[in-house]
Amino acid sequence: MVFSLSRKELINYTINVLRTYNIRPRKRLSQNFVIDPHLIRTILSRVRKCRPKRILEIGGGIGALTFYLSDIAEEVVTIEVDKKLIKVLENEVALRKDNVKVVYGDILKAYKKLGSFDVIVSNIPYHISSKILFILTEIKFKEALLTFQKEFADRLLAKPNEPDYGRLTVMANFYFDIEYLGTYSPSSFYPPPKVYSTLIDLRRKRIDINIPIDFFQDVVRELFTLKNRKLKSAIRNIRSVKNLDDAKFLELIHELEKYVNRRVRTLSVGELIEIASTMYRYYKEI
Ligand code: SAH
Numbered sequence: 190m191v192f193s194l195s196r197k198e199l200i201n202y203t204i205n206v207l208r209t210y211n212i213r214p215r216k217r218l219s220q221n222f223v224i225d226p227h228l229i230r231t232i233l234s235r236v237r238k239c240r241p242k243r244i245l246e247i248g249g250g251i252g253a254l255t256f257y258l259s260d261i262a263e264e265v266v267t268i269e270v271d272k273k274l275i276k277v278l279e280n281e282v283a284l285r286k287d288n289v290k291v292v293y294g295d296i297l298k299a300y301k302k303l304g305s306f307d308v309i310v311s312n313i314p315y316h317i318s319s320k321i322l323f324i325l326t327e328i329k330f331k332e333a334l335l336t337f338q339k340e341f342a343d344r345l346l347a348k349p350n351e352p353d354y355g356r357l358t359v360m361a362n363f364y365f366d367i368e369y370l371g372t373y374s375p376s377s378f379y380p381p382p383k384v385y386s387t388l389i390d391l392r393r394k395r396i397d398i399n400i401p402i403d404f405f406q407d408v409v410r411e412l413f414t415l416k417n418r419k420l421k422s423a424i425r426n427i428r429s430v431k432n433l434d435d436a437k438f439l440e441l442i443h444e445l446e447k448y449v450n451r452r453v454r455t456l457s458v459g460e461l462i463e464i465a466s467t468m469y470r471y472y473k474e475i
Contacts, residue, residue, distance in 0.1 A: 199224040199253060203379050206251045206281065212273050214380055219314035220271070222250050225377035229254060231370060231388060232310060232334050237261055239332050241307035247296050247321065248314050250274055252282035258310060259286040266306075268292040268299060296324065305329035312336040315382070319357065325391065326364050333391040339372055342387035350455045356413040360406065362458045365391040398462055400469040404429070408465040412453045420456070420464070421449035429472040441471050 203222050207214070214220035223229060232254065236244065241262045249255050249267035251274060258265045265288060269275055278291045292299065297320055309330050313321055315338045322345075325333060337345070345361045346369055347353035361367060368390040375381035398405060408427060415423040421442060425431060430441060442449055444467050448460060456464070 194226045194229060194257070196224060196226055199226065199229075200379060202253065203251060206277055210273060210277055212251075212277070215271065217316070218271055219248075219316050219382075220250065220274075221312070221378035221380060221382045223253055223312055223377060224379045225373060228336070228371075228373050228377050228388065229257060233257055233261065235332075235334055235370070235390060236308050236310065239308050243304070243306045243308075245303060245306040245309045245328075245330070247309065247311035249278045249282075249291065250312070252278045254310065254312070255282050255289060256286065259289045262288070262307070264288050264290060266290045266292060266303060268294055268296050268303070270295045296321065300324045300328055303328070307331050309333040310335075312378075312386075313338075315341070315384070322361060331393065334370075334388065335391065336373070336386045336388050338382075339385040339387045342369070342389055345389065346387075349457050350452075354454055355416060356409055359409050359413070359458055359461060363405070363462075364394060364396070366394055367391055398466070400466050404469055404472070405462065405465045408468060409461060412456075412461075416454040417452060419450055419452055420445065423453050424449075424468075427468065430468055433471060437471060441468065 203224055236258065242264065244258050244262045244265045246255055246258060246265060246267040249269040255265060255267045255278065267278060267289065269278060269291070272293065275291060275293045283289045283291050297317065306328070307330065309325065313335050318337055318341045344353045344355060344357050345367050347358045370388040370390055373386045373388065375383065375385065377386065407429070411427045412423050415426060433441065445464060448456065448464055
């Protein structure tokens with residue numbers, strides 16, 4: 190596979206490979222292959238800026254992106270769960286590009302063994318978007334370029350008090366700086382998915398918190414099940430402080446005075462960290 194970056198050639202390559210290897214794209218595995226040169230160029234120019242040594246691609250597919258990524262980095266590891274596509278990646282890409290390492294496996298199981306990376310790239314298998322996001326908190330990397338289903342990306346990008354703002358938004362922004370890089374129509378992929386896609390850049394944040402992350406996570410989860418309530422009322426349902434005696438509870442509410450009349454859905458990540466940190470002091474005193 191050597192082709193210039195045009196839509197026509199990307200479509201030709203895709204259709205030829207599918208025919209030659211007798212592959213019917215599987216919906217269950219979100220197999221929608223990129224055929225949009227603009228999307229590829231945007232990803233590549235961003236990746237190039239990172240001057241990466243090692244890139245991880247999640248879900249290599251038929252390797253169109255893999256092929257170009259291999260020109261930018263010293264090594265590209267591409268993991269793919271479908272054995273038929275492994276054959277394509279090996280024959281069409283790895284045979285021509287000796288810095289491409291093809292790994293057969295499920296990212297959800299294999300991620301701990303892959304090592305660390307400068308950049309992670311993925312046209313995310315949409316059915317495992319949130320699981321992949323969680324995994325990214327456990328892999329060492331600097332920057333990730335990810336195409337999500339638009340609705341999922343909207344939740345990552347939402348601002349406090351917007352309808353999409355919720356637990357996912359808070360936790361994702363707790364771990365990452367998130368940047369919007371564009372929305373793409375179904376025709377950017379073959380076969381076209383039923384949904385629009387949004388390209389996003391993630392960078393790991395320095396985590397600035399002096400309470401256990403699990404505690405923060407629990408508080409956020411419990412608060413956001415009541416996200417339309419005022420903090421004062423939502424807080425009564427938080428397991429870790431619910432058993433406080435009345436005096437202590439009032440003391441806590443008093444300490445959180447500037448937040449208690451705010452609706453949970455309006456609280457920013459920074460404010461939630463402050464709230465959880467205050468709660469943690471009381472929690473430890475139980
Ligand atoms: N990167 C390619 C393919 C995108 S389609 C491109 O842009 O054209 C998503 C790919 O992820 C499919 O090839 C699918 O088989 C693969 N995939 C789905 N679930 C996976 C998993 N759990 N682990 C690894 N790959 C997976």
